[in-house]
Amino acid sequence: MDPETIADTLTIAQYVADAIELAEQIRERYGVPKLILIGHSWGTIIATQAALDRPDLFHAYVGVGQVIDARANERLCFEYALDQAREHNHTEALEQLESIAPYPGDEPVTRERIIVARQWAQYRGGLSAYRDDSKYFFGAPELSPEYTVEETETIGEGNEFTLGRVLDEMLTVDYTGVTEFPIPVLMFLGRHDYTTPAQPPAEWIAAVEAPYKQAVWFEHSAHLAPWEEPGKFLVSLLTYVRPLAD
Known part of the structure; x- marks a missing residue:
């Protein structure tokens, strides 16, 4: 396939629409009312907007290497x-x-x-x-x-x-104006992350209003916490995220 044939579809809005469609398909296939949504890095831009647009699909949102202000x-x-x-x-x-x-x-x-x-x-x-x-x-x-x-x-x-x-x-993405989040929201923050620096999402989650919110710091990680501290990442999902689906 010539990449140029899909070039015009590569927009944030289309990625968000695709994420929502995929979530609906997974929900139907497995017969579950809601999902846990996790985004990493660039994926946090898509996942954050999907959660804002369709909060009915998700128990909670977890941002890893979150982009708040590009x-x-x-x-x-x-x-x-x-x-x-x-x-x-x-x-x-x-x-x-x-x-x-x-x-x-x-x-x-x-x-x-x-x-x-x-x-x-x-x-x-x-x-x-x-x-x-x-x-x-x-x-x-x-x-x-x-x-x-x-x-x-x-x-x-x-x-x-x-x-x-x-x-x-x-580069125009800026979620600092989102002061209320419709579903439980967690930020998994790498202490040494300077790819998507942890300061903006740490400040954002401290201020945002949500049904539940939690910041989890990964002291020995930068941007790749799931690979840098996989044990803590799994335990954090089980401790903070899994109960939100019950």
Whole structure:
């Protein structure tokens, strides 16, 4: 299939509509009245809106690596990377980061500028805590019997194509104006997350009104808490989320 044939369908609204349709199909297939909705990273943008649009479908929403304010995320990511580069007197990082300053600033937030900010934040543990890379995560598809080597290479191509279509819209996302949430809501927060920094969702959940809310901190995680602290992640689901479905 030519990717351009679906390019115009890659919008946040379409992703939300698809998520809602999928939830309805799962509910019907398994004969359950409601589901637990979990979103991670980019998926939190879709899941948050799905929960707001159709709260009747869900017992609760769990945000992991939650996006609350996309532009604030870019600023915090950059500030962390710059602070770390200065602290470690990392000349290469400083030169690259200063080349895009002020960031995000008034210039367009292009993929190229994002890569500069993110790569140095992630080099200092902003994606996986205490690690300068996350090969264990990005290389994981190579272990799957479901994919050939050639197919794993298309994952990155698909990510790049999708980002090119949704980036501008994604950068306008701002849920800080959502002061009431219709269903129980939880934030699973990586203490060292500077990919989608934890500060905005921590402040948001502290202020939002909801039937139930809970912030759970993962002290040894950055953006990939389900893989960095899998035991705590499972226990947290059982402790805080599972009872909400009873």
